[in-house]
Amino acid sequence: MSRLELVLLIVILLLCGATAYFYDQSGDETRRADRAESGLKLANDTISDxxxxxxxVAALDAKYTGELVxxxxxxxxxxxxxxxxxxxLQLNATCSTKNNTTGAASVDDAASPRLTDAAQxxxxxxxxxxxxxTSQLTGLQAYVREQCLK
Incomplete structure (x- = not known):
């Protein structure tokens, strides 16, 4: 083998080695870019969800807050x-007599039934x-049905 052939063989081997190295590097970069793209898609899907x-939830809140108002x-x-x-107010009540006499009371002597101010x-x-x-519970039940059980 001549010197020129030997140099040519070394150059070809170096070129093959460099090509293989850069090919592997480009494959690594492609895989890294694919992983980054997949992660970005997952993040965008999560944000959209x-x-x-x-x-x-805002619509549920507005609905039940409106009902509460x-x-x-x-x-x-x-x-x-x-x-x-x-x-x-209509209630089941007994009437007391207007005067506190111990005699027989009649309907004419009865005061009109009424709640005390505090009871009212x-x-x-x-x-x-x-x-x-009731509104809060209904809203929470709707939240569980529509958000948590999806």
């Missing part, structure tokens, strides 16, 4: 109507709390 869930307005209106005498306030407070807890 979270945004959708946030919109759904409406129920409170209804109770407040009823309370004003009762206080102004436009409506009356308590009635509206309880009614408001019942509507509040």
């Amino acid at each position: 979270m945004q959708t869930r946030q919109r759904d 409406d129920a409170k307005a209804t109770i407040d209106g009823l309370q004003r109507d009762v206080a102004d005498g436009r409506k009356r 306030r308590d009635y509206f407070t309880l009614r408001e709390r019942i509507s509040t807890i």
Whole structure:
């Protein structure tokens, strides 16, 4: 083998080695880029899902908050109507007599049945709390059905 052939063989071997090295490097970079692209797609899908869930939760919140506001307005209106005498609370009550005589009492002697002011306030407070807890519970049940069980 001549010197020229030997140099040519070494150059060819070096070129083959360099080609193999850079080919491996490009494969590594391609795999790294594919992993990064896959991670980016997963992150974008997660962000989209979270945004959708946030919109759904906001819609649920608006719906049940609105219902709660409406129920409170209804109770407040009823309370004003009762206080102004436009409506009356109907309840099962016994009437006491107007005078505290020990004689026989007649219907004419009976005072009209009425709740005390404190009992009337308590009635509206309880009614408001019942509507509040009902609305909150209904909203939580809808949240579980529509968000947690998906």
